[in-house]
Amino acid sequence: MLNLTSKFGRKVKKHLTSEYIIWLTTVSADGTPQPRPVWFIWEEGALLIYSEPTAYKVRHVKANPRVSLHFNSDEKGEEDVIVLLGNAVIDLNAPPAHQMPAYLKKYRSGIKGLKSTPEGFGREYSAAIRVTPESMRGW
Numbered sequence: 001m002l003n004l005t006s007k008f009g010r011k012v013k014k015h016l017t018s019e020y021i022i023w024l025t026t027v028s029a030d031g032t033p034q035p036r037p038v039w040f041i042w043e044e045g046a047l048l049i050y051s052e053p054t055a056y057k058v059r060h061v062k063a064n065p066r067v068s069l070h071f072n073s074d075e076k077g078e079e080d081v082i083v084l085l086g087n088a089v090i091d092l093n094a095p096p097a098h099q100m101p102a103y104l105k106k107y108r109s110g111i112k113g114l115k116s117t118p119e120g121f122g123r124e125y126s127a128a129i130r131v132t133p134e135s136m137r138g139w
């Protein structure tokens with residue numbers, strides 16, 4: 001469990017609750033890191049990410065649950081730099097994205113921008129990836 005009450009922890013919590021995109025890095029079968037930007041919500045001490053079930057990130061998580069995540073910073077490195085390390089699982093008990101009020105509140109316009117409906121998005125992105133961060137670092 002992350003300590004989100006320290007000075008740095010409060011910065012991390014602010015990003016977890018306000019950022020639109022986080023970079024998820026999984027590891028391919030040959031050991032190559034595979035970063036990709038993803039949508040997420042922070043709930044109950046974990047990040048919830050929805051994916052197409054056939055996406056490589058889903059295969060990677062099934063083969064190796066160790067992942068890292070990070071937020072964008074500015075080109076000068078003056079914004080908060082935050083890296084999270086943790087374990088990911090495919091959460092078979094998570095409700096579909098379109099049944100998650102917090103997810104819809106955050107990404108409804110993004111879903112519309114994909115020319116989809118919440119229900120259509122929930123069907124297409126039906127694999128829920130739950131990442132539990134174990135450690136954090138940055139400045």
